[in-house]
Amino acid sequence: INYIDGSSKIASNVNWTHKSGPGLLTGNIFKAHNAGSQSVMTVSYEEGGNLYQGDFIINVKPAPLSLFIAEAKLDLYAGEIYNLNNLALRVKYDDNSEFLVNADSWQVESGSGSISGANYIAPLSSGTAYLRARYSETTGLGPITVTAGILVEIRPALQNLTCSVTDYNLDIGFSKNLADFTYYAHYDDGSSRTVTNISYSMFS
Numbered sequence: 001i002n003y004i005d006g007s008s009k010i011a012s013n014v015n016w017t018h019k020s021g022p023g024l025l026t027g028n029i030f031k032a033h034n035a036g037s038q039s040v041m042t043v044s045y046e047e048g049g050n051l052y053q054g055d056f057i058i059n060v061k062p063a064p065l066s067l068f069i070a071e072a073k074l075d076l077y078a079g080e081i082y083n084l085n086n087l088a089l090r091v092k093y094d095d096n097s098e099f100l101v102n103a104d105s106w107q108v109e110s111g112s113g114s115i116s117g118a119n120y121i122a123p124l125s126s127g128t129a130y131l132r133a134r135y136s137e138t139t140g141l142g143p144i145t146v147t148a149g150i151l152v153e154i155r156p157a158l159q160n161l162t163c164s165v166t167d168y169n170l171d172i173g174f175s176k177n178l179a180d181f182t183y184y185a186h187y188d189d190g191s192s193r194t195v196t197n198i199s200y201s202m203f204s
Contacts, residue, residue: 001045001052015044019055032060037095062093063139067101067146074131074150076122078157078188085118089133091146103133109149126156126189156187161195 002008018025021039023032030041041056070088085102092098106115111129114121120131129152136145164182178200186192 001047011045013045017042017044021058023058023060030058032058061139062095062097064091064135064137064144064146065094066092067133067135067148068092069133069148069150071150074152075155076120076152077155078122078126079124080122082120082122083118084120084131084133087133087150089135089148091135101135103135105134107132107134111152113152113154120152122152122154124157124188125154126187127154128152129154156189156191159186159188161185 001011016025016028016030018030019040019042021033022037023030023039025031025041030039032039037060039058039060041058043054043056045052068090070090074082074087076082084106089101089103090098091101102118106118106120108115108120109130109132112123112125112127113129115131120129122129130149131152132147132149134145134147136143138144162184164184168176168181170176179196179198183195183198184192185195
């Protein structure tokens with residue numbers, strides 16, 4: 001309580017009333033509504049036959065309900081290191097608001113690869129993995145954790161490139177278009193395919 005002479009004191013014999021907003025006031029104890037909202041309490045104090053009142057605003061923090069990852073799938077190459085903070089994670093709260101966040105932690109739920117900080121390190125061979133993100137907030141009900149998962153497709157790693165011919169005889173003064181040959185890319189999963197986006201250089 002502040003007085004006009006500049007003095008003040010802490011008053012204990014005050015009364016609280018619930019003026020507006022959700023929640024429940026029992027005596028001096030206010031229990032917040034689960035959804036994010038704003039409640040107004042009125043505090044009353046009587047001294048010398050005079051009644052003094054003031055409003056006290058309580059902003060109730062919304063609680064997280066779920067976590068979403070915008071991308072449906074992640075395509076990586078074998079051995080690639082990917083920063084998972086590049087994924088768009090969105091938390092939905094019980095007041096229907098949504099916010100972009102970074103995960104508190106990631107784990108490899110199934111498949112291969114490993115997590116180092118916010119990085120996923122793909123294995124050195126092709127396959128799939130399923131990663132799970134976790135995000136937590138502390139509320140009046142205690143810590144609340146929401147999770148979301150994403151599938152990772154790991155493309156095979158290129159092992160070598162071969163040509164349809166191993167040598168070619170060319171007479172002096174003649175030319176040959178190297179794109180006429182057929183080139184094959186071979187991958188670590190045993191697969192191969194014909195490729196055309198070839199660049200050429202002369203080394204001897």
